[in-house]
Amino acid sequence: MSTDKDASVDAGEVGILNAPLGPAPEGIPTALRDREAWVCWHVGCRNCHTTVEYGVETCPECGEDTSKIPDDPTSGRYASSTDSATWTRFEAALAYHEREHTDTEGVGYVFTEDGPFVGVDLDNCRDPETGDLDPWAADAIERCASYAAVSSSGTGIHILAVGELPEGGNRSGNVEMYEDARYFALTGVHIDGTPEEPQSAQDAIDVYSLYGGLTRATGSLLRGDVDLLALGAAVQGRWCVGVRRPRFCRSHTRDPSVGVTLTPIPCCAG
Ligand SMILES: [Zn+2]
Numbered sequence: 001m002s003t004d005k006d007a008s009v010d011a012g013e014v015g016i017l018n019a020p021l022g023p024a025p026e027g028i029p030t031a032l033r034d035r036e037a038w039v040c041w042h043v044g045c046r047n048c049h050t051t052v053e054y055g056v057e058t059c060p061e062c063g064e065d066t067s068k069i070p071d072d073p074t075s076g077r078y079a080s081s082t083d084s085a086t087w088t089r090f091e092a093a094l095a096y097h098e099r100e101h102t103d104t105e106g107v108g109y110v111f112t113e114d115g116p117f118v119g120v121d122l123d124n125c126r127d128p129e130t131g132d133l134d135p136w137a138a139d140a141i142e143r144c145a146s147y148a149a150v151s152s153s154g155t156g157i158h159i160l161a162v163g164e165l166p167e168g169g170n171r172s173g174n175v176e177m178y179e180d181a182r183y184f185a186l187t188g189v190h191i192d193g194t195p196e197e198p199q200s201a202q203d204a205i206d207v208y209s210l211y212g213g214l215t216r217a218t219g220s221l222l223r224g225d226v227d228l229l230a231l232g233a234a235v236q237g238r239w240c241v242g243v244r245r246p247r248f249c250r251s252h253t254r255d256p257s258v259g260v261t262l263t264p265i266p267c268c269a270g
Pocket of ligand 1: 062
């Protein structure tokens with residue numbers, strides 16, 4: 001691999017498209033580094049075990065799609081996001097990644113059932129050259145009010161929050177959430193203005209889960225589709241999603257002057 005492992009990335013630095021961002025260890029929350037749930041990762045083919053350069057999407061040997069494959073920093077073999085024997089401490093994963101002969105692209109954090117964290121994955125929402133975010137992603141970051149970082153491609157965002165996913169509710173449009181049996185390739189390229197450690201974001205997680213059945217509800221909401229807001233409240237019968245105003249909740253009337261802030265509030269119907 002030609003990846004320059006010595007290249008470090010400062011928080012907020014513009015993404016480089018032919019190499020993954022990070023890892024920037026100082027930008028990774030202590031609460032995550034303290035858990036023994038770290039792997040490394042490389043891009044490769046699970047079918048024929050070929051390792052490819054970062055950014056190569058098709059295996060040159062067999063034509064299968066490549067993926068980000070987790071590596072066990074202790075054995076050097078494939079890791080599994082469901083086998084804790086293949087995970088290690090953050091420092092050990094970082095040291096393995098930084099070794100000359102390893103083909104890894106970065107480090108990854110594994111979400112586990114006994115851990116308190118939920119990972120929120122926002123795909124294709126960031127311009128890697130300017131750092132500009134799509135409005136729906138900026139809203140998600142604001143609403144979760146937790147630690148957020150740029151994804152390895154520079155085109156997405158990872159939010160790490162404290163919370164629990166409701167049963168079966170893990171995705172809504174562009175937003176995917178994980179709390180178990182999954183890892184995030186973490187860059188440590190922290191989003192300015194977000195907390196440095198994961199914070200509780202249960203309300204936001206609940207909203208995304210509840211709206212999972214409404215295709216692209218989040219995007220529509222953010223374009224100010226107030227009818228969809230009302231529909232969502234009616235469908236779910238548990239939350240009003242809109243403004244933090246009791247008046248809105250009691251009457252289900254809509255006040256165009258208040259805008260759409262996507263704050264979950266307990267609904268009179270619940
Ligand atoms: Zn292959």
